[in-house]
Amino acid sequence: QKEVEQNSGPLSVPEGAIASLNCTYSDRVSQSFFWYRQYSGKSPELIMSIYSNGDKEDGRFTAQLNKASQYVSLLIRDSQPSDSATYLCAPWNSGNTPLVFGKGTRLSVIA
Amino acid sequence: GAVVSQHPSWVICKSGTSVKIECRSLDFQATTMFWYRQFPKQSLMLMATSNEGSKATYEQGVEKDKFLINHASLTLSTLTVTSAHPEDSSFYICSAAPVDRAETQYFGPGTRLLVL
Numbered sequence: 001q002k003e004v005e006q007n008s009g010p011l012s013v014p015e016g017a018i019a020s021l022n023c024t025y026s027d028r029v030s031q032s033f034f035w036y037r038q039y040s041g042k043s044p045e046l047i048m049s050i051y052s053n054g055d056k057e058d059g060r061f062t063a064q065l066n067k068a069s070q071y072v073s074l075l076i077r078d079s080q081p082s083d084s085a086t087y088l089c090a091p092w093n094s095g096n097t098p099l100v101f102g103k104g105t106r107l108s109v110i111a
Numbered sequence: 112g113a114v115v116s117q118h119p120s121w122v123i124c125k126s127g128t129s130v131k132i133e134c135r136s137l138d139f140q141a142t143t144m145f146w147y148r149q150f151p152k153q154s155l156m157l158m159a160t161s162n163e164g165s166k167a168t169y170e171q172g173v174e175k176d177k178f179l180i181n182h183a184s185l186t187l188s189t190l191t192v193t194s195a196h197p198e199d200s201s202f203y204i205c206s207a208a209p210v211d212r213a214e215t216q217y218f219g220p221g222t223r224l225l226v227l
Contacts (some may be wrong), residue, residue: 004156042220042221043221046217090212097160098157098216099144099145101157102154103154
C-alpha cells in the first residue's frame with residue numbers, strides 16, 4: 001500500500017515569511033516527486049517536480065528531496081497571501097502509474 | 112503548453128439520469144488519463160486509470176458499470192456517470208500524462224456535478 005503523509009495543517013505563516021511544507025512517503029521505489037497547489041474549489045496545478053536528492057529551486061519555491069529518508073519538502077520564500085492554498089505532495093513510480101496524492105497541507109499566509 | 116480541458120464545467124441533473132464528462136488534452140497526446148473525484152474538504156480520490164484503446168482500470172470500490180470510461184483517442188477520455196444519484200454529487204477532475212513525459216500529470220479544471 002503506497003502511502004503519502006502530509007500534515008493537514010492549517011499552517012499559518014505571516015506574509016514575507018518562509019513556509020515549509022513536508023511530506024513522507026512509503027514506496028521506496030518512487031522515482032519522481034511532484035508538488036501541486038490546489039486553490040479552494042479549483043483543480044490542482046503543478047508547481048514543482050524533483051527527481052534527484054538535494055534541492056531544486058524555481059523562483060520562490062525550493063523542493064528538497066531525501067530518498068534515503070523518504071522525505072520531500074517544499075519551501076516557499078517571501079510567502080504571499082496568494083500562496084494560501086492546499087499543497088499536495090505526489091510521488092511517482094514508473095510507467096503509466098497514477099500519482100499517489102497525500103491529503104495535502106493547507107497553507108494560510110496572513111497579511 | 113500542456114493544457115487539459117473538461118466539459119462541462121458544471122452540471123445539475125435529476126436523479127436517475129446519466130451525465131457524460133469529457134476530458135481533452137489540447138496541445139499534447141496522452142496515452143493515459145486519470146479520473147479523480149473530490150468531495151468537499153477531502154483529498155483527491157483516484158477513480159480509474161484510462162488507457163487509449165483499452166479498458167480502464169478501476170480503483171477498489173469504484174463501480175465500473177456506474178462510472179463508464181471511454182478513451183477513444185490520444186486526446187479524449189470520457190466519464191459517464193450512469194443513473195446518477197445525489198451521493199454522486201462531487202467534483203470530478205481528470206488528468207492527462209503526455210506520451211513523452213509519462214511521469215507528469217496535468218489536471219483539467221474539473222467538473223462540478225450536482226444531482227438533485
